[in-house]
Amino acid sequence: MIKFENVSLHRSQRCLLNHCDLTIEQGGFYALTGDNGSGKSSILQVVLGQLGVSSGTIIRGFGHGDYSYLPQKNQLDIQFPMSVEQAVMAGLWQKFGAISALKSKHFERIEQALHEVGIAHLKQASINQLSGGQLQRLLFARMLVQDASLLLLDEPLASIDQKAKNILLDILKAKHQQGVTILITLHDAGLVKRYVSQQLHISDQKVHLCQADFAHSDDCCRLPIRQMAC
Amino acid sequence: MIDLVLSPFIEFEFMQRALFGCLLLSINGSLIGVFLLLKRMSLSGDAIAHAILPGAATGYFFAGLNVLAMSVGGLIAGVLVAFLSGITARKTNTSEDSALASYYLCSLALGVLIISMKGGSVDLLHVLFGSILALDNDTLYLLYFNSALCLLGFCCCYRFLVMDCSDSVFFKGLSKYSGYSHYLFLFLLVFNLVAGFHALGTLMAVGVTVLPAATAKYWSNRIEGMLLIAFVVAVVGALLGLLSSYYFRLPSSSAIVLWLGVFFLLSVLLGTQGGVLRLVERKAKLNEEIL
Numbered sequence: 001m002i003k004f005e006n007v008s009l010h011r012s013q014r015c016l017l018n019h020c021d022l023t024i025e026q027g028g029f030y031a032l033t034g035d036n037g038s039g040k041s042s043i044l045q046v047v048l049g050q051l052g053v054s055s056g057t058i059i060r061g062f063g064h065g066d067y068s069y070l071p072q073k074n075q076l077d078i079q080f081p082m083s084v085e086q087a088v089m090a091g092l093w094q095k096f097g098a099i100s101a102l103k104s105k106h107f108e109r110i111e112q113a114l115h116e117v118g119i120a121h122l123k124q125a126s127i128n129q130l131s132g133g134q135l136q137r138l139l140f141a142r143m144l145v146q147d148a149s150l151l152l153l154d155e156p157l158a159s160i161d162q163k164a165k166n167i168l169l170d171i172l173k174a175k176h177q178q179g180v181t182i183l184i185t186l187h188d189a190g191l192v193k194r195y196v197s198q199q200l201h202i203s204d205q206k207v208h209l210c211q212a213d214f215a216h217s218d219d220c221c222r223l224p225i226r227q228m229a230c
Numbered sequence: 231m232i233d234l235v236l237s238p239f240i241e242f243e244f245m246q247r248a249l250f251g252c253l254l255l256s257i258n259g260s261l262i263g264v265f266l267l268l269k270r271m272s273l274s275g276d277a278i279a280h281a282i283l284p285g286a287a288t289g290y291f292f293a294g295l296n297v298l299a300m301s302v303g304g305l306i307a308g309v310l311v312a313f314l315s316g317i318t319a320r321k322t323n324t325s326e327d328s329a330l331a332s333y334y335l336c337s338l339a340l341g342v343l344i345i346s347m348k349g350g351s352v353d354l355l356h357v358l359f360g361s362i363l364a365l366d367n368d369t370l371y372l373l374y375f376n377s378a379l380c381l382l383g384f385c386c387c388y389r390f391l392v393m394d395c396s397d398s399v400f401f402k403g404l405s406k407y408s409g410y411s412h413y414l415f416l417f418l419l420v421f422n423l424v425a426g427f428h429a430l431g432t433l434m435a436v437g438v439t440v441l442p443a444a445t446a447k448y449w450s451n452r453i454e455g456m457l458l459i460a461f462v463v464a465v466v467g468a469l470l471g472l473l474s475s476y477y478f479r480l481p482s483s484s485a486i487v488l489w490l491g492v493f494f495l496l497s498v499l500l501g502t503q504g505g506v507l508r509l510v511e512r513k514a515k516l517n518e519e520i521l
Binding site: 048083126 | 268386387389390392393395396397398399400401403404405406447450451452453455456
C-alpha cells in the first residue's frame with residue numbers, strides 16, 4: 001500500500017499537488033491521467049522516492065526490489081553490446097545478484113517472458129537492432145521476469161502499435177489478476193475504460209479517484225465517486 | 231622471423247621486464263578501457279590521467295623517483311579530482327565533463343609547476359612518458375599488485391558495472407548499492423593510471439586503456455567479445471611496439487600507442503561492427519534491393 005498524507009508537491013516553482021491525501025491499495029490497477037505537465041510522472045517519481053515533496057508524508061509499503069519501474073524516457077543504452085536475452089536477464093538481478101551463477105530455470109523464465117511479449121525470435125539479436133516497439137516489448141519482458149509486487153509504468157504505450165498495446169495491456173491485466181499492484185500513466189481514454197479498474201485523474205492540483213467506467217466522462221472529475229482530500 | 235620476434239626478449243632482461251609489465255597493463259587496460267568506452271568516459275580517462283600529475287610530482291618532490299611515494303601521491307590526486315568533479319557536478323549547475331576538464335587542467339598545471347621547481351625537463355619527460363624499458367622491481371611489483379586488485383575488483387563488481395552502464399536508472403531500483411559501482415570503477419581507473427604512468431607515463435597510460443577498447447568495439451557486439459578482443463589487441467600492440475622500439479630505436483611508449491592507433495584505424499575501415507567498408511557494402515546492397 002502507498003499513502004500520501006497531506007502532500008504538497010512543487011516542481012520548478014510550480015505547484016503540482018496542493019495538500020493531497022491519496023491511497024493506493026494493494027492489488028489495485030490504477031491509471032494516472034491528466035493533462036501534459038499536470039504531474040503524472042512526478043507522482044510516480046515521488047512514489048519511488050526519486051523526487052522529494054514540499055510538505056506532507058509518504059508511506060511506502062514496499063522496499064528495494066519489490067517494485068518495477070518503467071520510465072517514460074527509456075534509459076536503456078541501446079548501443080550497449082548485449083543481446084535481447086542478456087538485457088532481459090537484468091530483471092533477474094534479485095535472484096542471482098552480483099556473484100551467483102545463472103541456472104537453467106532463469107533462462108527458461110527469460111524465454112517465457114520473451115514469448116509473452118512476442119519477441120522470442122529476437123532472443124539472440126543485439127539490442128541496437130530492435131525497433132522502438134520491439135524495445136518497449138523487451139522492457140516489458142524485463143519487468144515481467146522481476147516478478148515484482150508493484151508495477152509503475154510511465155506512459156509505456158506511447159511508441160507502439162495497437163496490436164502490441166493490446167498484448168502488453170493483456171499481460172498487465174493478467175498480472176493484476178495475480179494480485180500485483182499496478183500504477184500506470186495513460187492518455188488513451190478507451191484503453192483506460194477497457195483495462196483499468198480505477199482512475200486517478202489530476203486536475204487543478206488535485207487528484208480525483210474515479211471508477212474507470214466513468215473515465216473521461218464529464219461526471220468523472222466534477223463528481224468523483226471518492227474525491228481525495230486536496 | 232620467429233627469431234626476430236623472440237631474440238630481444240630472450241637476450242635482454244630489460245625487454246622481458248618490459249613485456250611482462252605491458253602484459254600486466256594490458257589485462258587491466260582492456261577491462262577498464264571497455265567500461266570507460268561503454269560509460270562514454272574515454273575523454274574523462276584522459277583527463278584523470280593528467281590529474282594524477284601533481285600528486286606524483288609531490289611524491290617526486292619529497293622522495294625523488296620513488297615508486298611508492300609517487301604512486302600514493304598520484305592516487306590521492308586522481309581520486310581527489312574525480313571526487314571533486316563528481317560532487318561539483320551533482321551539487322552545482324554544471325556537467326561532470328566540464329567540471330572534470332576544469333579540475334584536470336588546474337591539476338596538470340600544478341603538477342608541471344611542482345616538477346619544474348625541483349627537476350629539469352628530463353625528469354618531466356620521465357613522468358610524462360614513463361620508462362617501460364627500465365622497469366625496476368618496485369615498479370613491477372606495483373604493476374603486479376595493480377593487476378591483482380583490478381582483477382579482484384572486476385570479478386566482484388562485473389555485473390554491477392554491466393547493470394550500471396546499460397541502464398543505471400533501472401539498476402537504482404534494484405539495488406541500494408548501485409551508486410557505489412561507479413565510484414569503485416573510478417578508483418580502479420585512477421589506480422590503473424597511476425600504475426601505468428610509471429611504465430608508460432601519464433600521457434601514454436591512457437592510450438593503452440582507451441585504444442584497445444575503441445578497436446574492439448568495431449569487431450564485437452557483445453561485451454564478453456569486446457573484453458577478449460581488447461586484451462588481445464593490447465598485448466599484440468605492446469609486443470609490436472616493444473619490437474619496433476628495439477629494432478628502430480623509437481621511443482617505446484610512443485611506439486606501443488602508435489601500433490594501437492594503427493589497429494584502431496584498420497578497425498575503423500574494416501571492422502565488422504559499423505566499419506566503413508561494411509557500411510559501404512550495406513549501402514550498396516540496399517541500393518541493389520531498391521533497384
